[in-house]
Amino acid sequence: MARHRPPSFSMLREMHVHNRKKLQNAMAEKLESIGQRLAGVVLLQGGEERYRDCTDHLELFRQESFFAYLFGVREPGFYAAIDIATGQSILFVPRLDPDYAVWLGEIHPPSFFKEKYGVDAAYYVDEMVSVLRKFDASLYLLHGLNTDSNRYCKPATFQGIEGFEQDTKVLHPVLSECRVIKSELELELLRYVNEVSSAAHVKVMRSAQPGLKEYQLESTFQHYCYMEGGCRECSYTCICATGENSAVLHYGHAAAPNDQIASDGAMALLDMGAEYHFYGSDITCSFPVNGKFTEKQRLIYTGVLEAQKAVISKMKPGISWVAMHKLAETKILEALKTAGCLKGNVEDMMENRLGAVFMPHGLGHFLGLDTHDPGGYPQGMSRINERGLVSLRTVRTLEAGMLITVEPGCYFIDAVLDPALEDPVLSRFLNREAIDKFRGFGGVRLEDDVIVTSDGCENLTNCPREISDVEDVMAGGPWPRT
Numbered sequence: 001m002a003r004h005r006p007p008s009f010s011m012l013r014e015m016h017v018h019n020r021k022k023l024q025n026a027m028a029e030k031l032e033s034i035g036q037r038l039a040g041v042v043l044l045q046g047g048e049e050r051y052r053d054c055t056d057h058l059e060l061f062r063q064e065s066f067f068a069y070l071f072g073v074r075e076p077g078f079y080a081a082i083d084i085a086t087g088q089s090i091l092f093v094p095r096l097d098p099d100y101a102v103w104l105g106e107i108h109p110p111s112f113f114k115e116k117y118g119v120d121a122a123y124y125v126d127e128m129v130s131v132l133r134k135f136d137a138s139l140y141l142l143h144g145l146n147t148d149s150n151r152y153c154k155p156a157t158f159q160g161i162e163g164f165e166q167d168t169k170v171l172h173p174v175l176s177e178c179r180v181i182k183s184e185l186e187l188e189l190l191r192y193v194n195e196v197s198s199a200a201h202v203k204v205m206r207s208a209q210p211g212l213k214e215y216q217l218e219s220t221f222q223h224y225c226y227m228e229g230g231c232r233e234c235s236y237t238c239i240c241a242t243g244e245n246s247a248v249l250h251y252g253h254a255a256a257p258n259d260q261i262a263s264d265g266a267m268a269l270l271d272m273g274a275e276y277h278f279y280g281s282d283i284t285c286s287f288p289v290n291g292k293f294t295e296k297q298r299l300i301y302t303g304v305l306e307a308q309k310a311v312i313s314k315m316k317p318g319i320s321w322v323a324m325h326k327l328a329e330t331k332i333l334e335a336l337k338t339a340g341c342l343k344g345n346v347e348d349m350m351e352n353r354l355g356a357v358f359m360p361h362g363l364g365h366f367l368g369l370d371t372h373d374p375g376g377y378p379q380g381m382s383r384i385n386e387r388g389l390v391s392l393r394t395v396r397t398l399e400a401g402m403l404i405t406v407e408p409g410c411y412f413i414d415a416v417l418d419p420a421l422e423d424p425v426l427s428r429f430l431n432r433e434a435i436d437k438f439r440g441f442g443g444v445r446l447e448d449d450v451i452v453t454s455d456g457c458e459n460l461t462n463c464p465r466e467i468s469d470v471e472d473v474m475a476g477g478p479w480p481r482t
Contacts, residue, residue: 004196004229007183007189010047012277013118015185016072019178023070024087026174027140031084034170038085040138042171044070045156046078062233065369066142066153066277069179071117079125079156083135089119092128127162138165144172148372148393175381179368180375181401186368187451189279190403194449194460196229197274197281201463202479204272205213205470211287214240217270218258225274235280236371239271242289246442247411249361262289267297267442278369278405283461284447291474293467296441297480300410303335304444305465307408311363312450315406315457319398322389325363328338328408329355329388336410340434349429356388357420360413362407365393367449373403375450 028038039430048063051057073078077094093110101107110122123131132139133144141155155168155427203224204217218240225231241251241259246269254257262268273281286304288297309326314324333349336342336358342349349355366373376394377383383390398404416434420426448461462480464473473479 004192004199006192006230006276011185011188012072015183015189016070017118018183018185020070020089021087022178022183023175024082024084027084027171027179028170030170030174033314039141040084041132041135042082042084043132043139043156044080044142045154045158046071046073047076047077051331063278063280066175067180067462069175069369071119073113074118075113077125079128079158080119081132083339084140087369088121089115090131091119093122095124095126113160125158128158129163132164138167140171140453141166141168142171142175143168146374146387148374148378155354162247176374177378179373179398180366182368182403182451185403185415186279187403189277190281190368190449190451191460193229193231193274193276193279193281194283195462196225196231196276197272197283198462199228200224200274201270201272201283202287202473202480204270205285205287205464205474206476207260208263208268208287208289208291208474210266212262214242214245214258214260214262216306217262217268218272220254221270221272229274229276231274231276233275235273235275235282239269239284241270241442242266242268246286246441246444247413248302249411264290265294267444269443269445271445271447273371276308280367280371281367281461282367282371282407283443283449283463284407284449285448285463286444287470287474291471291473296438297444298467299335299339300438300441300444301467303332304408304410306335306447307331307468308406308446308465311406311408312448312457312459315398315450315452316450316455317400320390320395321363321404322384322395323347324387325392326350326355328363329359332358332408332410339353341431341438342429344429352425352429353387353389354420354426354429356391357416357426358410358412359392359408360372360388360411360416361407361409362392362394364407364447367403367405400452400454403450404450405447405448407445408449409443409445411445412441413443414436414439 044067046067049061050059079089079092090115093113096107114122143155144155200221204220207220218238237252239252241265242262245251268289269286271423272283273283333346446457453457464470
């Protein structure tokens with residue numbers, strides 16, 4: 001198979017220049033709206049290398065995402081500034097010990113990084129105070145809540161910062177919103193990483209067979225992404241679940257390390273995405289390990305697929321994401337009723353939030369430099385405190401340029417089913433005998449990465465979805481279709 005052709009470094013550098021200009025314009029607009037003068041310097045601190053506990057083992061460094069968005073710097077220990085009035089961009093480079101050249105490679109001067117990353121100027125970090133003083137303006141620092149992790153960004157800090165006026169309120173919401181709407185340059189990169197990840201998923205589907213360990217499927221995906229696509233990292237820890245493990249939403253962590261044997265007749269749920277130049281993908285495929293759907297598997301898979309197709313067909317600017325989540329729930333409940341697991345009126349089920357019993361997560365999330373990109377809940381917007389809806393990672397109305405995952409799922413999770421069966425309201429919709437036949441089934445999830453366009457949407461993911469296509473590809477058939 002031919003190696004995929006990644007975006008050029010010059011294109012990537014142009015993308016970061018565009019991102020900085022976008023932030024400059026957004027900051028100027030924000031300052032004007034709140035009556036502040038058009039002056040000040042955005043100052044960001046890049047990530048630092050980390051050691052494993054008390055050892056001398058350095059973990060592989062990955063740049064902090066906001067810093068990566070604006071500057072694309074791969075190395076640790078940097079600071080960077082943007083003058084809001086002029087757009088001038090400055091990198092501050094760590095001054096390295098001479099021993100660095102012995103163990104880690106050539107030591108480059110600031111001028112090297114000025115050229116490499118396309119900034120206007122570069123200095124050493126120990127020159128930062130004197131350089132920043134020339135601007136005679138406030139420092140806008142990055143500090144704010146990540147509404148997915150419920151953790152705060154840490155503002156830049158350095159020796160001498162107390163001598164500058166600081167603002168930690170303005171920058172974070174402005175910069176987060178910049179990341180919500182993707183530029184065409186970003187989309188070119190995201191198309192590439194989706195192309196690689198989609199092809200890797202197909203490779204895994206073709207290699208799947210009973211008797212393999214789940215981690216062998218994970219290894220196949222990672223090898224393809226790196227070997228054929230140059231993607232050294234994944235966007236997140238791979239979820240390679242088979243059988244009942246596919247009902248564990250974030251399976252694959254250290255305590256459940258993708259190590260079960262894939263059995264004949266089981267479903268596989270593989271949630272994996274490659275990362276290239278900080279930007280990631282997030283794709284989930286579900287399929288029978290042996291390549292042939294059983295009747296029960298068809299029923300559940302078809303319901304999830306119909307939910308995904310219904311949502312994607314409706315996506316366009318102005319559409320409520322909450323409405324899309326409810327549409328997906330409706331389709332899945334209809335399929336479960338067809339399977340005999342549910343009884344009664346689907347509208348009544350929706351009114352009583354039964355969908356959350358079988359799809360306890362949100363329909364999707366923003367995607368970009370992080371698997372859960374920021375901006376899901378901007379200032380003034382809060383979560384809906386209802387079963388299932390509280391798990392939505394955004395409740396926004398769709399806008400052109402948003403990249404969001406569409407990932408409906410249907411799971412048989414004992415920890416959710418058992419309380420529902422005892423609930424006097426929910427239990428009247430549940431057919432206990434039929435549901436018990438699905439105990440141990442696991443779950444099905446289908447996840448594509450979709451960009452909202454001016455009049456609809458574009459699906460960046462290209463994996464077989466129809467049952468006939470899945471079975472054909474697993475039997476060695478061609479993909480994509482010609």
